[in-house]
Amino acid sequence: MRSKxxxxxxxxxxxxxxxxxxxxxxxMGIKVHLIEEKPSIGGRMAQLDKTFPTNDCSICILAPxxxxxxxxxxxxxxTYSEVKEVTGSLGDFSVKVLKKAxxxxxxxxxxxxxxxxxxxxxxxxxxxxxxxxREAIYMYFLQALPMIMTIDKDxxxxxxxxxxxxxxxxxxxxxxxxxQKDREIDLKVGAIIVATGFDLFNPxxxxxxxxxxxxxxxxxxxxxxxxxxxxxxxxxxxxxSDRKPAEKIAxxxxxxxxxxxxxxxCSTICCMHATKEAILAKEHDSNVQSFIFYMDMRAIGxxxxxxxxxxxxxxxxxxVRGRVTKIxxxxxxxxxxxxxxxxxxxxxxxKMDLTVLATSFIPRRGRVDxxxxxxxxxxxxxxxxxxxxxxxxxxxxxxxxxxxxxxxMDIPDSVAxxxxxxxxxxxxxxxxxx
Ligand SMILES: Cc1cc2nc3c(=O)[nH]c(=O)nc-3n(C[C@H](O)[C@H](O)[C@H](O)COP(=O)(O)OP(=O)(O)OC[C@H]3O[C@@H](n4cnc5c(N)ncnc54)[C@H](O)[C@@H]3O)c2cc1C
Numbered sequence: 195m196r197s198k199x200x201x202x203x204x205x206x207x208x209x210x211x212x213x214x215x216x217x218x219x220x221x222m223g224i225k226v227h228l229i230e231e232k233p234s235i236g237g238r239m240a241q242l243d244k245t246f247p248t249n250d251c252s253i254c255i256l257a258p259x260x261x262x263x264x265x266x267x268x269x270x271x272x273t274y275s276e277v278k279e280v281t282g283s284l285g286d287f288s289v290k291v292l293k294k295a296x297x298x299x300x301x302x303x304x305x306x307x308x309x310x311x312x313x314x315x316x317x318x319x320x321x322x323x324x325x326x327x328r329e330a331i332y333m334y335f336l337q338a339l340p341m342i343m344t345i346d347k348d349x350x351x352x353x354x355x356x357x358x359x360x361x362x363x364x365x366x367x368x369x370x371x372x373x374q375k376d377r378e379i380d381l382k383v384g385a386i387i388v389a390t391g392f393d394l395f396n397p398x399x400x401x402x403x404x405x406x407x408x409x410x411x412x413x414x415x416x417x418x419x420x421x422x423x424x425x426x427x428x429x430x431x432x433x434x435s436d437r438k439p440a441e442k443i444a445x446x447x448x449x450x451x452x453x454x455x456x457x458x459x460c461s462t463i464c465c466m467h468a469t470k471e472a473i474l475a476k477e478h479d480s481n482v483q484s485f486i487f488y489m490d491m492r493a494i495g496x497x498x499x500x501x502x503x504x505x506x507x508x509x510x511x512x513x514v515r516g517r518v519t520k521i522x523x524x525x526x527x528x529x530x531x532x533x534x535x536x537x538x539x540x541x542x543x544x545k546m547d548l549t550v551l552a553t554s555f556i557p558r559r560g561r562v563d564x565x566x567x568x569x570x571x572x573x574x575x576x577x578x579x580x581x582x583x584x585x586x587x588x589x590x591x592x593x594x595x596x597x598x599x600x601x602x603m604d605i606p607d608s609v610a611x612x613x614x615x616x617x618x619x620x621x622x623x624x625x626x627x628x
Contacts, residue, residue: 200623201384202227202270203616204289206277206564209237210256210605211597212389213263214612215619220268222620227381228263229291230273231560234338235260237391238598241321241335241415243422245605246470247501253424257337264339273340278378280386280567284592285623289381295374297345302369305333305341309361309370317349323416325434326426331361336424345370384623385592386568387615388578390561392598395450395457395554402520403449403551409435410529410548411521414445414467417550421474431478433548435527440548441481444531445472446518447488450554457554459575462602464552465492469505471550476509485512485544487533495604521549555602568593577601586615594619 203219205212208230216226228235239245242252263269272291279290313329321335322328330350331343351358352372362370394415397405405411410433412420423429433440445468451461465488472484491513493499505511516534523529529549534541557576565572570588573579578595581587586594596611597603603611 200224200625201286201382203385203387203619203623204229204277204287204381204383205387205389207237207389207391207597207599208232208235208263208271208273209389209391209597209608210239210259211391211599211608211612212237212387213259214609215387215389215596215616216263216269217259217266218613218616219620220263220266222616224268224620224623226266226269227289227291227383228269228271229275229277230271231276233274233296233334233342233344234340235263235271235273236335236338238415239605240337241323241418241422243418243425244470244474246466247495247497249470249473253337260337260339271340272379274344277564277567280569285384287383287386287592289383289386291379291381293377293379295347295376296342297347297350297371297374298343299369299371299374300340300342302367303342304367304369305338305343307333307343308364308366309343312360312364314358314360315349315351317346322419322426323413325416325419343369345372385594385619387594387596387612387619388564388568388570388588388599389595389597389612389615390558390564390578390599392555392602393558395556397449397551397553399456400449403446403518403549404521404523404529405551408521408523408527408529408549409433410440410523410527410546412548412550414464414471414550414552417471417548421471421478429478431475431482431548438547439479439481440475441479441483442545442547443472443475443482443484444518444529444544444546444549445484445486445552446531446549447486447552448517448554449551450556451552452489453554457556457575459602460492461552461555462492462494463555463604466495466498466501466604468550468552469502469511472511473505473509476511483510483512485514485531485546487514487516487518487531489515489517555598558599561599584618586611586618592619592622
């Protein structure tokens with residue numbers, strides 16, 4: 195099926211969208227280079243506990259796709275790598291990729307973790323959103339692919355102070371290489387798919403919610419890690435201040451979204467992920483009582499309204515319509531929610547054990563540089579801009595977009611767009627379309 199002369203396709207971003215696009219293209223017999231800036235593929239989906247509306251375990255559905263992508267004979271993975279330069283045009287792009295040194299011999303390391311067990315350094319773990327600490331030599335997460343270690347040069351004692359090298363001594367496979375250097379590789383590709391995903395709004399910017407001032411006010415992504423079996427509390431829903439079970443939980447919607455001072459757009463899926471998170475809390479502990487404070491319920495998907503109704507009827511979630519004006523804290527570090535209930539025209543306050551902020555999806559850090567490298571436009575919010583009637587195409591022929599780097603969306607939509615972008619890119623490089 196593949197034209198003999200066509201070049202491989204480059205995918206930038208190894209979240210669920212990039213993984214799906216790579217698998218689809220690989221299955222068509224097209225060679226793919228997948229670039230991921232982190233030490234592992236997986237993206238945000240790897241950080242989630244379960245996924246709405248089925249409440250399937252997120253990593254259980256993601257891990258087989260990661261493995262398929264990792265093992266696929268037509269897919270070359272470049273993790274811990276960044277695109278530095280792109281020249282050329284549709285059918286004939288030249289790409290410079292920076293492969294950052296992990297200081298690990300990739301072929302030797304089996305990810306046994308003996309080195310990390312002896313590493314004396316502890317630093318906040320980015321994957322667990324700093325709710326736990328990791329070593330300076332680390333595996334990005336438990337199911338990471340490739341399953342190899344990485345040395346964090348900024349914190350490793352050998353790189354910062356010229357001492358230690360314990361990992362080198364304990365590694366029985368001689369897999370540590372302190373001399374390793376960053377490398378540049380040159381690729382020739384016919385088309386490019388951008389799947390760089392999203393970041394999350396920092397709620398510190400809304401000071402009345404006390405995020406980072408109050409330990410029991412967390413973001414929704416932090417909550418996903420707190421409730422996840424592989425997370426920092428082993429899946430027990432314990433509040434950060436005293437590790438006591440959280441039984442009364444407030445979920446605040448639209449934190450940074452639909453807000454003229456921050457991001458005016460709707461982040462689309464927060465009503466659904468908050469409902470899921472409240473359902474999961476009840477499944478963990480039948481004593482839990484959850485309150486979701488919302489402006490409007492936006493359940494824009496098949497079966498989504500039913501999911502919310504089930505949350506209300508079967509899991510006792512209380513939906514309170516009204517914006518929370520502020521959060522304060524009592525002497526036991528319980529967050530106090532001050533709110534207006536617009537349905538009862540009442541003003542009230544409620545004491546909670548834990549408060550969860552559904553923060554806005556925002557454009558990915560680094561997208562301005564990447565857009566410049568690629569020569570494509572960003573939209574008014576900073577997401578990658580697409581053409582209205584060809585919604586997977588950028589302003590530049592041969593460069594396509596899928597997933598949350600375009601706008602906030604859920605996993606099924608990210609996957610559908612990824613398959614769409616793969617099909618369009620394949621069609622173009624096989625010469626069906628110019
Ligand atoms: C709290 C929360 C709960 C959620 N719950 C659900 C749910 O229950 N169900 C559901 O359907 N959806 C849920 N989602 C949404 C889901 O996370 C997204 O739909 C999905 O992750 C989008 O995938 P993506 O591949 O587009 O982006 P991402 O997951 O962000 O992946 C992008 C990848 O690209 C990499 N990358 C970025 N920039 C570069 C670069 N310049 N070079 C190389 N690599 C780069 C990143 O490191 C990352 O690996 C939730 C989201 C949040 C925040």
